[in-house]
Amino acid sequence: MKKALPILLGLLLLACGEERGVVSGSEGVVTVLHQSGPDSLDPSAARSQRARFILGRLLGCGLMERDREGGLVPVLAAAAPEVLEDGYRFRIRAEAIWPDGRPVVAADFRRGFELVREARAGGILGSAWARVVNVQIEGDRDLRLRTRETGLAVLESLALDLLPLPEDWEPGTELRVGPGPFALDEQGADRTVLRRRQDWWGDAVPALAGRFAVDRLILRYEADQTRTLALLESGAIDLAAIDAERADRLAAKGFDIATWDSGSFSFVGFNCRRGPTTEAAFRRILAASVPRDLAERRPRELRPAHRLTEEGGVAPNLLDLARGLGEAGWIDRDADGRREGPDGARELRLVAAAGTIPWLDSLLVHWQERLAALG
Numbered sequence: 001m002k003k004a005l006p007i008l009l010g011l012l013l014l015a016c017g018e019e020r021g022v023v024s025g026s027e028g029v030v031t032v033l034h035q036s037g038p039d040s041l042d043p044s045a046a047r048s049q050r051a052r053f054i055l056g057r058l059l060g061c062g063l064m065e066r067d068r069e070g071g072l073v074p075v076l077a078a079a080a081p082e083v084l085e086d087g088y089r090f091r092i093r094a095e096a097i098w099p100d101g102r103p104v105v106a107a108d109f110r111r112g113f114e115l116v117r118e119a120r121a122g123g124i125l126g127s128a129w130a131r132v133v134n135v136q137i138e139g140d141r142d143l144r145l146r147t148r149e150t151g152l153a154v155l156e157s158l159a160l161d162l163l164p165l166p167e168d169w170e171p172g173t174e175l176r177v178g179p180g181p182f183a184l185d186e187q188g189a190d191r192t193v194l195r196r197r198q199d200w201w202g203d204a205v206p207a208l209a210g211r212f213a214v215d216r217l218i219l220r221y222e223a224d225q226t227r228t229l230a231l232l233e234s235g236a237i238d239l240a241a242i243d244a245e246r247a248d249r250l251a252a253k254g255f256d257i258a259t260w261d262s263g264s265f266s267f268v269g270f271n272c273r274r275g276p277t278t279e280a281a282f283r284r285i286l287a288a289s290v291p292r293d294l295a296e297r298r299p300r301e302l303r304p305a306h307r308l309t310e311e312g313g314v315a316p317n318l319l320d321l322a323r324g325l326g327e328a329g330w331i332d333r334d335a336d337g338r339r340e341g342p343d344g345a346r347e348l349r350l351v352a353a354a355g356t357i358p359w360l361d362s363l364l365v366h367w368q369e370r371l372a373a374l375g
Helices: 004-012 049-058 106-117 123-129 152-161 225-234 244-252 280-288 292-297 318-327 358-374
Strands: 018-023 029-034 064-066 072-074 082-084 087-091 132-137 142-147 182-187 191-196 216-221 239-242 256-261
Touching: 029 225, 049 123, 049 152, 049 191, 049 216, 064 152, 072 152, 087 152, 106 123, 106 132, 106 142, 123 152, 142 152, 152 358, 225 239, 225 244, 239 244, 244 256, 280 318, 318 358
Parallel strands: 029 216, 029 239
Antiparallel strands: 018 239, 018 256, 064 072, 082 087, 087 142, 132 142, 182 191, 191 216
């Protein structure tokens, strides 16, 4: 079981500056400590990244996920999607089934879109479906998505964030079952306890077999680093991110330490003396439009300079941002697809140094797509 621990380290921890991952462990059970837990396991209300991870990677699965190199690889999807002029077509893997043996079908995905369209669901579901205009089912396993725009950011959002929903699930209730590798045993304020499904369909698929190779995964939540240190020393937890000084003290006591460094930081700033960024409301919306999901998927390459949302929150979706722009007086007054403020139309230019590092190029491309979608 010790071979599973480095895999979990990469999947469950985010670095900021130099961090140390401290690993101990008991056979078949891994207890991982995080600073905060999920705000909810109801996908129509949950907004935190911890909830997104539990719902989308442990209890459930996305159509695709990122591999260790950052590329997209199929999970529920049988292969990479077909790129259409107005969206994408995904084929669902034939092996994918719910715990009761029913196959995962296209209608399981469309259920989330319909709930959002009926204004019965927001949260993670609302954010995931914000880019989709229409869903067509072209056979049990063929899902066609017509989107507001196309591009890398759109494809990543659809592939990673769209979740199938069980037939009997209703908004306002926890999602306790899904097509993912774990079942939920316990959810409390200080911990989430998950049991590895021995009948998980993915174990029969060579590309997915052996994921999360533990019998039980316990996520504990504790923000205090002194308390974290005590839990590590007592053996109550197996894996945690702590600061370098405390990690060095534990290393001297024989603990295994995994060290990684997020490197230096670059900053994206706004000129606050020239419109439209002279307006505080506009600056807040502009900051919130940064593709923060990219930062959280690639923690060693990009971190926000400051929190753009509440603790553990996700960046607002495009509908929320568009509503905020309208309330700030930025609307499309002449139906040309571009918004005008109280003083008329303005152009926003994103400038980066020539030959910049790849992640910044990627950020600007994603950000430009989001701003264009907002008008």
